[in-house]
Amino acid sequence: MPAPSYERALAELAAADPAIVVVTAENRAAIRGLPAVLGERFIDVGVAEQTMIGMAAGLALRGRKPIVHALAAFLTMRAYEFIRTDIGIAGLPVVLVGGVPGFLSDANGPTHQAIEDIALMRGIPGMKVFCPADEADLVAALPALLADPAPCYIRHTAAPPACDHPLLGQPHRIETVADGDDVAILSFGLLVREALDARARLAAEGISARVLNVRMPKPLDEAAVLAAAADTRLLVTVEDHLQTGGLYSIVCELLVRARVRADVLPIALAERWFKPMLLPDPLRPPVQSPS
Amino acid sequence: MTLTRPDLALRVREHVIRMTRGGGCFLGASLSCADLLVHLYTRVLRIAPAAPRDPERDYLLLSKGHDVPALYATLAELGFLPTSRLVRHLDPDDVLYWHPNREVPGVEFHAGSLGHLLSVGAGVATDIRLRGGASRVFVILGDGECDEGSVWEAALVAAGRGLDNLVAIVDRNGYQANVATEELIPLEPFVPKWEAFGWRTIRINGHDFDQLDRAFAELPAQRGKPTAIIADTVRNKGLPSLEGKPERWFVKLSPGEVEQLIAELHGAAGAALTSSPMVVR
Numbered sequence: 001m002p003a004p005s006y007e008r009a010l011a012e013l014a015a016a017d018p019a020i021v022v023v024t025a026e027n028r029a030a031i032r033g034l035p036a037v038l039g040e041r042f043i044d045v046g047v048a049e050q051t052m053i054g055m056a057a058g059l060a061l062r063g064r065k066p067i068v069h070a071l072a073a074f075l076t077m078r079a080y081e082f083i084r085t086d087i088g089i090a091g092l093p094v095v096l097v098g099g100v101p102g103f104l105s106d107a108n109g110p111t112h113q114a115i116e117d118i119a120l121m122r123g124i125p126g127m128k129v130f131c132p133a134d135e136a137d138l139v140a141a142l143p144a145l146l147a148d149p150a151p152c153y154i155r156h157t158a159a160p161p162a163c164d165h166p167l168l169g170q171p172h173r174i175e176t177v178a179d180g181d182d183v184a185i186l187s188f189g190l191l192v193r194e195a196l197d198a199r200a201r202l203a204a205e206g207i208s209a210r211v212l213n214v215r216m217p218k219p220l221d222e223a224a225v226l227a228a229a230a231d232t233r234l235l236v237t238v239e240d241h242l243q244t245g246g247l248y249s250i251v252c253e254l255l256v257r258a259r260v261r262a263d264v265l266p267i268a269l270a271e272r273w274f275k276p277m278l279l280p281d282p283l284r285p286p287v288q289s290p291s
Numbered sequence: 292m293t294l295t296r297p298d299l300a301l302r303v304r305e306h307v308i309r310m311t312r313g314g315g316c317f318l319g320a321s322l323s324c325a326d327l328l329v330h331l332y333t334r335v336l337r338i339a340p341a342a343p344r345d346p347e348r349d350y351l352l353l354s355k356g357h358d359v360p361a362l363y364a365t366l367a368e369l370g371f372l373p374t375s376r377l378v379r380h381l382d383p384d385d386v387l388y389w390h391p392n393r394e395v396p397g398v399e400f401h402a403g404s405l406g407h408l409l410s411v412g413a414g415v416a417t418d419i420r421l422r423g424g425a426s427r428v429f430v431i432l433g434d435g436e437c438d439e440g441s442v443w444e445a446a447l448v449a450a451g452r453g454l455d456n457l458v459a460i461v462d463r464n465g466y467q468a469n470v471a472t473e474e475l476i477p478l479e480p481f482v483p484k485w486e487a488f489g490w491r492t493i494r495i496n497g498h499d500f501d502q503l504d505r506a507f508a509e510l511p512a513q514r515g516k517p518t519a520i521i522a523d524t525v526r527n528k529g530l531p532s533l534e535g536k537p538e539r540w541f542v543k544l545s546p547g548e549v550e551q552l553i554a555e556l557h558g559a560a561g562a563a564l565t566s567s568p569m570v571v572r
Contacts, residue, residue, distance in 0.1 A: 021421075040421055041421065043417065045448045045452075046447075046448060046451065048444045048445075048447070048448050050410065050441045050444055050445075051410040051413065051441065051444045051445045051448045052410075053410070054407055054408070054409070054410025054411045054413070054414060054441070054445065055410050055411070055413050055414030055417060055448075056414060057400075057410075057411050057414060058410070058411040058412060058413060058414020058415040058416070058417070058418065059414040059415075059417060059418050060414075061399075061400065061411070061414070061415060062346070062414075062415055062418035062419070062422075063346075063418075064418055081404065082407065082410075082441075085401075085404050085407060086407055086410075086411060089401055090393070090400070090401065
């Protein structure tokens with residue numbers, strides 16, 4: 001069986017559903033082959049994220065299901081007010097796919113680092129936020145996300161399999177990708193793989209860690225988080241996102257609202273700008289810089 | 292009996308003036324585009340009050356938004372909603388507020404944040420083309436709204452994609468809030484700007500029905516290009532005592548003042564307003 005492919009999945013879904021249109025602001029890395037397949041249903045507006053979102057709203061008004069693509073930083077920030085106003089207020093079924101989110105921006109620098117995208121998108125009433133762990137997780141979720149009338153922001157990933165997926169195709173559920181009862185590590189995106197690596201190291205020290213793939217931070221699978229809080233002594237949130245407004249915030253808001261006492265350790269990005277690094281580098285343990 | 296366009300426009304203006312009671316409304320911009328809306332809804336748009344969501348209809352998107360009292364009044368006069376509902380403007384139990392929203396029959400999309408609906412209109416026009424439809428999309432922009440970069444971004448993309456079923460109409464009343472556009476950020480030469488962005492552009496007097504007839508007679512004005520119609524208009528058109536008074540753009544009036552203005556609309560001497568004007572600069 002061939003590896004799951006986002007591009008192929010979109011082609012198949014679009015073949016089955018003529019309402020689907022694929023839109024991009026000149027960002028074709030993940031969908032290069034689609035113009036040949038979709039013809040006029042592939043709409044490239046050029047480097048014009050705001051217009052792309054306004055057009056997606058217009059297309060959705062006419063009954064289309066637009067799946068729009070741009071780099072996550074420009075999609076969620078340059079076009080923020082268009083997303084909030086044209087898609088959010090109208091509650092239109094537009095799927096927003098952000099490229100190279102979080103650590104995936106590689107050497108581009110702070111302009112391209114979408115590390116506040118989840119906080120921004122979850123702030124829009126009705127907007128769902130989906131951060132799959134790998135391409136298989138992404139592809140399997142597409143039918144459910146496209147059938148959903150709610151708008152959804154997706155952190156795109158082309159990552160190879162990060163883990164087994166016991167709940168593949170059920171994006172609204174948190175997956176327990178490894179069980180444990182001392183600590184629960186909650187993560188999403190490419191850091192799920194890192195959480196599994198951390199779990200192995202903790203096991204060597206006699207600590208049993210559960211790893212949760214929180215692929216949909218909004219709406220949150222609250223039962224799974226509360227179960228982890230009940231079953232373990234420490235929740236650790238791990239995210240390539242600013243600490244403000246991301247997974248740590250989401251988990252803490254739930255615990256306070258549910259009146260559950262739990263220790264939560266955030267591993268997130270501090271509020272500052274980061275110099276660029278190629279992907280493996282930010283994942284390495286920190287080293288003392290020469291002084 | 293069908294009213295003539297000037298008579299219908301007079302009724303629309305009356306409704307708009309009545310909406311200045313209580314919480315007030317954007318009188319200046321509503322009166323500047325009243326003739327435009329009357330012309331569009333009676334002579335141009337293929338849309339029926341009984342089927343305002345017919346997929347084969349033409350679309351009218353009000354991008355500047357704050358001129359919506361003129362749209363409410365036009366829609367009501369033509370039967371999209373009862374005229375009796377207009378007195379419920381700003382009533383918390385109704386949805387007739389200072390900017391358009393889709394809950395009002397005949398209103399296609401919400402607006403208020405400037406610079407949005409030309410791109411929304413481009414999306415609607417794109418879908419119409421994908422389906423081989425004959426509908427057209429008309430977007431009314433304010434001239435002050437054309438300060439927004441997103442207007443020009445959408446203009447570039449719409450022309451680049453050859454959306455000749457899209458028509459932008461700029462209500463060129465010369466002001467943004469209570470500041471003259473040419474004193475703040477000049478828009479002129481305006482026609483060459485739109486032409487340079489790839490739009491076939493026509494400039495008319497937006498209160499002259501003969502010129503409106505000619506401008507909208509044949510669309511697209513040029514095959515393969517979107518059409519821009521720059522309609523030169525006058526703020527508070529129809530009320531000589533307020534025409535050209537920039538501080539009377541948003542107006543909140545007493546019932547007595549409303550009656551004075553309606554009398555003025557029908558030819559009586561100029562009203563003497565005592566309610567304080569709203570000035571942003």
